[in-house]
Amino acid sequence: MSSDQKFFDIYSIVVGGLALFALFILVLAMRMGDITQGEFNKAAPEYQAAVRERIAPVGQVYLPGEEAQAAAPVVEAAAEPEPVAAALTGPQVYNQACLACHGAGIGGAPILGDADAWAARIAQGIDTLNEHAIYGYQGELGYMPAKGGRADLSDEEVADAVAYMVAESQ
Ligand code: HEC
Structure with a gap:
C-alpha cells in the first residue's frame, strides 16, 4: 500500500467521523429543543400573547393630541375648596x-x-x-x-x- 493510499484512507475516516459527529450534534440539538421547549405550541394565541407581554415596552410616549391607549390611572380628584367670596355689606x-x-x-x-x-x-x-x-x-x-x-x-x-x-x- 502506497503512503498516498494510506493518507486517503485515514483522511476519509476522519472526514466521515467529523460528518457523523456533526449529524449527531444536529440530532441532539433538535432533541434538546423538543425536550426543553416542546411543550409550547408556538402558533397558539396564548403563547403569542405571553411573548408579546414579555417583550412589550415598559413605557410609551404620547405626543400632544394623541390619545393614551393604556388605561389612565385613576386619580382621586382633590375636594374642591369652598369658595370664600365673602358677601359685600x-x-x-x-x-x-x-x-x-x-x-x-x-x-x-x-x-x-x-x-x-x-x-x-x-x-x-x-x-x-x-x-x-x-x-x-x-x-x-x-x-x-x-x-x-x-x-x-x-x-x-x-x-x-x-x-x-x-x-x-x-
Ligand atoms: C345709573 C344710575 C344709577 C345707579 C348706578 C343706581 N341707581 Fe338706583 N336709581 C336711579 C334712578 C335714576 C332712580 C330713580 C328712578 C325714578 O324713580 O324715576 C333710582 C332709584 C332707586 C331706588 C328707589 C326705587 C323706587 O321704587 O322708588 C332704589 C331703592 C335704588 N335706586 C337703589 C339702588 C341701588 C341699591 C343701587 C346700587 C346697587 C342703585 N340704585 C344704583 C339710578 C341709579
Missing part, C-alpha cells in the same frame, strides 16, 4: 355700585340722605324698593338699572344696599 355695595348716581342725584336718582326725596319711595314698602333695585325700573325721574348695572352682585347684596340707603335717608 350694604355700605360696601352702595359705595361700589350706587354712589355714582345716588351720591349726587345723577339722572334723577334720589340722593342718599335726602329724606324728602325718599319719603314717598320708602312708603312703597321695602319689597318694592328691593324689586326695583334688583330688577331695575323706569321711574318718572329717570331709569334705575338692574342692580345699578352690577349683574355680579347677589340679590341679597343689593337688598342690603337698599336697606342701608333707606336707613340713611329717613
Whole structure:
C-alpha cells in the first residue's frame, strides 16, 4: 500500500467521523429543543400573547393630541375648596355700585340722605324698593338699572344696599 493510499484512507475516516459527529450534534440539538421547549405550541394565541407581554415596552410616549391607549390611572380628584367670596355689606355695595348716581342725584336718582326725596319711595314698602333695585325700573325721574348695572352682585347684596340707603335717608 502506497503512503498516498494510506493518507486517503485515514483522511476519509476522519472526514466521515467529523460528518457523523456533526449529524449527531444536529440530532441532539433538535432533541434538546423538543425536550426543553416542546411543550409550547408556538402558533397558539396564548403563547403569542405571553411573548408579546414579555417583550412589550415598559413605557410609551404620547405626543400632544394623541390619545393614551393604556388605561389612565385613576386619580382621586382633590375636594374642591369652598369658595370664600365673602358677601359685600350694604355700605360696601352702595359705595361700589350706587354712589355714582345716588351720591349726587345723577339722572334723577334720589340722593342718599335726602329724606324728602325718599319719603314717598320708602312708603312703597321695602319689597318694592328691593324689586326695583334688583330688577331695575323706569321711574318718572329717570331709569334705575338692574342692580345699578352690577349683574355680579347677589340679590341679597343689593337688598342690603337698599336697606342701608333707606336707613340713611329717613
Ligand atoms: C345709573 C344710575 C344709577 C345707579 C348706578 C343706581 N341707581 Fe338706583 N336709581 C336711579 C334712578 C335714576 C332712580 C330713580 C328712578 C325714578 O324713580 O324715576 C333710582 C332709584 C332707586 C331706588 C328707589 C326705587 C323706587 O321704587 O322708588 C332704589 C331703592 C335704588 N335706586 C337703589 C339702588 C341701588 C341699591 C343701587 C346700587 C346697587 C342703585 N340704585 C344704583 C339710578 C341709579
